Amino acid sequence: MLLGWQYDIVGRRKTWFAISAALVALAILTLAVRGLNLGIDFTGGTELNLEFERPVTPAEVRGVLTAYGLEASVIQVDRAHGEKVLIRTPPLEEATRASLFASLRQEVTPFRSAGVDMIHPLIGAELLREALLALAIAAAGMIVYIGLRFEFRFGLTGVLAIIHDVVVTLGAFSLLGLTISAAFVAAVLTIVGYSINATIVVYDRIRENLKDRRREGYAGVVNRSINETLMRAINTSLTTLLALVAIYLFGGKTIQEFALALIIGITCGTYSSVFIAGPLWCTWKEQAERARQERKAAPAGARSR
């Protein structure tokens, strides 16, 4: 069963490349048009989590905010619990916040403050810079490690597959209008780690099969390797996704968006490790091989092996 029939994944690589190209193009398009809904972790700002004594309307709250010149703030009233309100304003000084609280208590109704987050815009810009830096350094580190343990081409195609996963996840968040928070950065880095993990398992098998099944050709070896590791890909991603869906359903709000990012990214990462990473390396390797043969053939003229 195992050694006989195989899914012809490498043979249909053009289809997979086309699907991925379309996904990436769509993601870039939505990123360009809709942009990202950056949370206060990136933009800086104050986030107030209040629990009023009775359900309130956004208009009541906005009325008070207007007096402070904060009418542009985001006000979210919880659908199920109208007394729970989230207010997002530009960064507030401690004195302003205290005075705003006093006004809200007086003019709307008393409340309990469940959480206050203030992030200076300076820190937000820093987080973005650090996140990009971390991604770049992590990518470089992984290319070097894979280059040492495997071959340089594996490193580069592996990282290409990851970039694909990250771009698609960003695109999905842009399309759904979900907030990008500091936890999202952690999620993206996790997707990177998870995706490279899955890709390496495939590459490891290619490396092994190249030793004793050379005559099957690059396409044959890659296709065999992908098929041989397919059950691992399915079982691992299924178990991880099961756990993530549980987190999504039962976890609190912060952790929910984190779980959603991971669900999208890991689905994408599993897809790219099976359908993109191997075939991509194969295509490049075949081309390089052809070029090498031509170079070899040209100056040597009639001489053949």
Added chain:
Amino acid sequence: MPAGRPSALLTLFLVVAVVAAAVWYFGFERPILESIKQGEDLRGGIRVVLEGVDTPHAPVTEENIAKAVEIIRFRVDRLGVGETRVQRLGENRILVSLPGIADPDQALAVIGRTALLEFLDDANLQRKLDGLPYDAIVTGADLKEARPAIERGRFVVLLAFNPEGTGKFADATARLLGQPIHIVMDGEVVQSPVVRDHITGGNAEITGYESLEAAKHVAIVLNSGALPVELRVVQTMAVSATLGQDSLERSKVAAIMGVALVAGYMLLYYRGAGLVANFSLTIYLFLLLGLLAGLGAVLTLPGIAGIILSVGMAVDANVIVFERIREELKLGKTVRSAIDAGFSRALRAILDANVTTLIAAVVLYRFGSDRIRGFAVTVSLGILASMFTAVVITRYLLRLLVRADLARNTRLFFGV
């Protein structure tokens, strides 16, 4: 019956008993989860990050920030909330952490207040109390240091002014000889010593304390008014205990559900081997929690996410191994040699895959902000623990089962 079966059965029994006892002890009797410190987002509390701002009078220097940390620690300790943390972040930032505070609103006000220390003469004190414009002789910015001491058998507070303060204080002591100077902190008169000398050297001595403790108390008050640098709040996170508790409870439920689903899947798919995997995953979880407790890591919401994720990585290592063993079994190998071959072939894939992920996690720790670090820590430790349990413990258990002759039926044992 293979040789050594009785001893293998006995060992197996002992291993299971020891692990079961450990799970009972660290899971229920003395829950290990409770000995891990929880962050403000899980138990409620406040985190404030302050940043030094360069001004001509008070430049941001290594020494000034270190001094500010000390002063803030004094202030925070006086709040009496326990388990507080004041530490330096990077070059010019200070992190203040007050876990377990019920009302963030009130505590924010306490931290946000910057104490104002002034030395006033009679006339200006009156003007200040009446709400009129006034002039201070010196302020906290002019005071370099105040410390308690015993001089000639008396308890005193020694004051040292900076060059600017020295000049101003010299002028004032010349003018106010025999009159009091009022030391006012945040509008409250702390003490009103009488000027006995014209002090030109910038070093003064306040006397009249009943004990060294009293002198120390005044010195602390004076010091805390004299922050050596201007600080601004760049980040605040205040979580009420109820919201934190809610997050913790929900995360716990989510984690338990997640782990249960994973364990169920492994059991269905890999049968007996799945049971072995679940057994080593249990060891893995306790190992990871033990590492976190032992290293004194602070568990935060992102940290919990990291734990849940590293469970996925640990499962993956087992899946890679079992798939390999199944392949070897299909090639017609005996169970024993299939297990050995499966492990030795899977090892390289597991190692390379985990090291690459570890690279990403370490980079995240090195460059990530404070909150993301909690995630990087649990993922890194999780990867190390999962490699150990998958490669060492799962293999040991499988071999033990073969020696005990319990893994002969591969359909029942590996689902093949």
